[in-house]
Amino acid sequence: MKKPIYLDNHATTPCDPHVIDAMLPYFSENFGNASSRQHRYGWDADAAVEHARSIIASSLKTATSSVIFTSGATESNNLVLKGICEALEGERNEIVTCATEHSSVLDVCRALEKKGFVLRYVPVDGTGLVNADALCALLSPRTALVSIMTANNEVGTLAPLKEIGLVCRQSGVRFHTDAAQAYGKIPLDMQEMNLDILSLSAHKLYGPKGVGALVLGPSVRRSILAPQQHGGGHESHLRAGTLNVPGIVGFGKAAEIAQSSMTNEADQIAKLRDRLQEELLTAGDAIVNGNTSQRLSNNLNIRFAGVPASSLIARLKKEVAFSSASACSTADPSAPAASHVLLALGLSAGAALSSVRFGLGRFTTEEDVVSAAAAILSAVRTLRRDSREGVFVSPSSTTMTEPA
Ligand SMILES: Cc1ncc(COP(=O)(O)O)c(C=O)c1O
Known part of the structure; x- marks a missing residue:
């Protein structure tokens, strides 16, 4: 059976075949534990981990020792926020x-708030842009950490990192950025951009799932971070646990590919994204959410007035895989909750619930975009017509029923 066209690359990306090839030997002949210091199996695994570490560090123009491997950006965000707050x-x-921010930052912040930490939220404008001056006004000698994501995972809006970093540096405050969506898509030079700490995730850049990194720039003393996992001296005593050697090797390979292909790939993906955007805007009563100039090249978040995102996704489930900008509440999956990101941008709950997110990627073709656009436009027209005629479309299935 033909699979739907994949346009959900913000959720995850397929593993690049070169990444898989690089990983395979580390499941079989090179299966050693990177911490086994007394024999060849361990030395080979350790050398592979250190090679991956040096690729990732050099892509960020920082020292190899800056990279602490974790299980992904969620863990990195937990480690930096809890680790710094505990230490300070x-x-x-x-x-x-x-x-x-992503829930892996916001939920950790809320947990810290319960322990007595005070949260200060920088306002964003209607496109999701953070203003560095507004942020500056919130800094004080009591600030333990500033955490602002590099690129938003729903609307793709890019933060003015360099300006924020400068403001933080001038105030003597550490600046962390969750770069899960941006790493490998835009150049990130830690020194030049005044970045102290970064969270990364391999599966957002055509690497494997379950591996990521926390990168601590030279301006950050190790002692500033209290480890959150104990049980061995791995990763400079900051993250205990046997290293995921095949995953780390794959992460390194993914970073290497991204470094060499980033500029061309971003241009090519942006062209496809712009084409999709143009086509979808012909639906009429459609608005792009987020910032159309400061945006990830692969992101399109759009709302179609009068079309519930859940109905659109359900109608297209066999043709196109994409997601709503809203997360279903776990308590009641039949009642979608409006996206906290879109609400923060000032959208009404209704507008947020009519918004959908497309994430293009390395393997998206022009044919994919043309076919997906045609299918989406047709579904939008049908749903609008049905709504005018009073036909109710169940979001959980494409079964048509009359409203009760
Ligand atoms: C901005 C952002 N931060 C963090 C994460 C979590 O990353 P991971 O899946 O590696 O834990 C994601 C994943 O959706 C994300 O988009």
């Missing part, structure tokens, strides 16, 4: 972040 408790008790 009593000295500094404020965190500056933003309402549009």
